[in-house]
Amino acid sequence: MTNSTSATPTALAGRREWTALGVLMLPLLLVSMDVSVLYFATPAINADLRPTGTQQLWIFDIYGFVLAGLLMTMGSLGDRIGRRRLLLMGAAAFGTASVLAAYANSAETLIAARAVLGIGGATLMPSTMALLRTMFTDPGQRAKAIGLWSGVMTGGIALGSVMSGVLVEHFWWGSVFLVNLPAMLLLLVLGPVLLPESRSANPGRFDWVSVPLSMAAVLPVIYGLKEIPSQGWHVRYVVSVAAGLLFAALFVRRQRTAASPLISPALFRARGFTPSIVLTLVSAFGMMGSALFTTQYLQSVLGKSPLEAALWSLLPSVLIGVAGPVTTQLVQKGVNRGYVVAAGFAVTAAGYGMLALTGTDSLWLTLAAAGVLASGVVMVMSQLSDLAMSTAPVEQAGAASSVMETGTEFGGALGMAVLGSIGTAVYRHEIPASAPAAAHETLGGALAVAGRLPAGAGDALTTAAREAFTSGMHAAALAGAVLLAGAAVAAAVSLRRIQVREVAQAEAPEKAAA
DSSP: OOTTSOOOOOOOOOHHHHHHHHHHHHHHHHHHHTTTTTTTTHHHHHHHHOOOHHHHHHHHHHHHHHHHHHHHHHHHHHHHHOHHHHHHHHHHHHHHHHHHHHTOOSHHHHHHHHHHHHHHHHHHHHHHHHHHHHHOOSHHHHHHHHHHHHHHHHHHHHHHHHHHHHHHHHSOTTHHHHTHHHHHHHHHHHHHHHSOOOOOSSOOOOOTTHHHHHHHHHHHHHHHHHHHHHHOSOHHHHHHHHHHHHHHHHHHHHHHHOSSOSSOGGGGGSTTHHHHHHHHHHHHHHHHHHHHHHHHIIIIISOOOHHHHHHHTTTTHHHHHHHHHHHHHHHHTTOOHHHHHHHHHHHHHHHHHHHTTOOTTOHHHHHHHHHHHHHHHHHHHHHHHHHHHHHSOGGGHHHHHHHHHHHHHHHHHHHHHHHHHHHHHHHHHHSOTTSOGGGGTOHHHHHHHHTTSOHHHHHHHHHHHHHHHHHHHHHHHHHHHHHHHHHHHHHHHHHTTOOOOOOOTTHHHHHHTO
């Protein structure tokens, strides 16, 4: 089914739908915050639970791994059993796991709780977007709602680290999880009242074989790409990525041959859907690739404490809050969507260009670059999300949302791997050959070594390491700018002639399920 179907008259959303959107934004914000909420809680967790090095890594990573691996499964499941039902089940699981994590008395318990949080997050993310698709049938209103959705997702990651620092400073580390409870309780109480139920009228049997195939495709690739920036291109991580790609090929083959696939291949035949997914991946590449450097720059180059760095990083969020609504207004006033997305990529590339001009003492330029870059990302993602959801059949809204969000996870991991590897290579080339071996690995290692050297030698190594890291950031920024400039051209060419007209055939069965 394509987007060539003629539109039918749509009803405008009223106060109930916009109130429901506000209810949906709270759990969405918390799910995105949970990506970074442990940043400042780690020292207290280490002191209390005494995890091993491997356990500490799993405490951090298990949430993102489980979430990414289950997105497609949960999106398809929501289309079958009902998106509101899945959302409420996920909220209950998320709230329960939050309590379990807050009062965990061992590292193993905390890891298990974080895994359940990932399962809950995987149900919440595609369900919220799919419900927006069914609640806001008017294209203009839906574009505004999705713009808000994109801004909340982007801003939540930055807010999570700050919230973590404030809570840990005044309470115990478990409070970073208990903060989830009020929003989840509010969703469980108001969700059945405000949110309409929607599901596919003819979903077919659930394809259980595709579930492990999708996880085997996603998890090894995400794992390998996340480890490469810090550990290098070791055989283990390259094999992990290769294995994931092999399972991805098997997953695609299964979707093409199964009678009732998890992700229908027809989605990708909808004009505009595939370009939206690919360009969303590139946009996530730019967002996460830059975050890898700016967070280290604020702490290790400028010498800010973790909490200071998190507070400073909130400033760019001001521009994020403006970018989404302005972009939506431009499209609604008749500016071609392809050109708007291209402009967003150009803005993101400009942010990378500004990052390439920083020195070792450029706080304001770095914050400005981060703000410009993030604004471009929101411009792109809000429009691509709206395009993808508008061209996908309503009965497959959950599956479409999950594919888009899985693409975002892949793009972010790829951005960190590629740009991180470029920055690391330049850093190792620029660091003086006479520096100790540990200083050649990372900036953090160099600063640790410098702290043990006599004052003069330590200061010299610190300066050299910070300059080398900044040079690496410049190289990665230039690479990112070139890629995103290319994406701007690709967006203008591939999207400029796509005029979204609503997919209407599935509307009646969907509304009957409400």
